[in-house]
Amino acid sequence: MSAAALLQVARLIPQGQGLAPVLLRRAACLSLDWDTRQKSRFQAEDSSGRVLGVFLPRGTQLRGGDVLLAEDGSLIRVEAAPQALLRISACAEHGSPFDLTRAAYHLGNRHVPIELQPGYLQIEPDHVLAEMLRAQPHLQVQALDAPFEPEGGAYAAGHGHSHDHGQDHGHAHPPHHHHHAHP
Template identity: 75%
Template sequence: MVHCQAITGSDESDIPDVVRPQKDGDQGTCDISGMFPDGCLRPSWRGGYSYQMLQVSKLLAQGQGLASVLLKRAASVTLDWDTRQKSRFQATDSQGRELGVFLPRGTAVRGGDVLVAEDGSLVRVVAAAQPLLRITPCTTHGSPFDLMRAAYHLGNRHVQIELQPDHLKIEPDHVLADMLRAMHLIVNAVDQAFEPESGAYAAGGHGHAHGHGHVHGHGHGHGHQHDHGHEHAHDHGHGHAHDHSHAHGGSHAHAHAPAPAAVVPAPGRKTIAIQSAPAPHVHGPGCGHDHGHDHKH
């Protein structure tokens, strides 16, 4: 971590052209004309041209895990959405300290979040009031369903929207305002805090990440696989395969039933016996027919 030297002077002629960061080996210089390559930000010169910048690189969403007494004692910083949606920015807290905020890329700061400075101090974030359009359904010519339609059309235009049960909020845009009014919605200009919806796959899913790891999908996975294959393979073919000719007297021919069909197991499934159609007549003991011939088995 790099800390910039404090610089003091009575006038601008005392301000050096470069600020040398203090780190191992004292290597490298920082150009004060812009963002410093080693983590130092553009200095702000106040009374005596003293430069102080407190680096912040940690955020606690909604102050999670902090005691309420610590939050009450913490300094605060008021930021509009344009600043809070950035992961790197400068700000001044309620104690007059200059903050250089370096959060992981893609991080959005929300009202109620707590920044943790490099010295361990806490800074509570307040969402600043800003000009917005507040959208509500018309009770005379419309219905609450109109809000859903409006959210669809705004989202289709990639507009950032704050979603509430009874209204929507967007940043000012007269073209969108006219479109919404044509949809029988009431559009009013307000000055309020803006907390637009995060993307569905945004890191952290601010405020709505339930974290139960309970993915509702097909194959919900409760494992109730009711495979009641009872395999009652009642193969009652008694096996009298008469492999010979019967010279039936009385000139009536009884056709012997063909052998039962072979059982072919389905791939990956249990074997199920398949019976052939019942034979018209099967000759055997107790058949009741006096065939008047000898069976040569």
């Protein structure tokens, strides 16, 4: 397909903020795996059969629930596509939350993308890491297909999981300042 036939997409509306739910329900969908969602330039086909040329600022990472705005004004809802993953959980009978903390520590030392959930961790398949985790006491490692939403990291570009002090999310935060020194 020629470049002229591509519908260009260059705007991102994180999590569809400010858009009416009815507009989001009517929007075409774009189901993408993690590998594609961390690219800033790619070509894909949406649920309406349109071929999209996505050109986002470098470093942008798309998350499930994000909305793209095409050059013709149409909206495209991003979905995290199921993909092959490893789910790490603590043994229900003998394990503890600390077992998952230890697993997250070891995975973090290897700088692999990790999805953190209260009851489990998820990583992309890696047989060496799977064996390391299975060797840990009280951990279970299960292969499955599921959407993957890894943590963005403290210095990641884009809009990973953030904590906006100006947003009302069920509890108050007193005003505070972060003191730090520069040499």
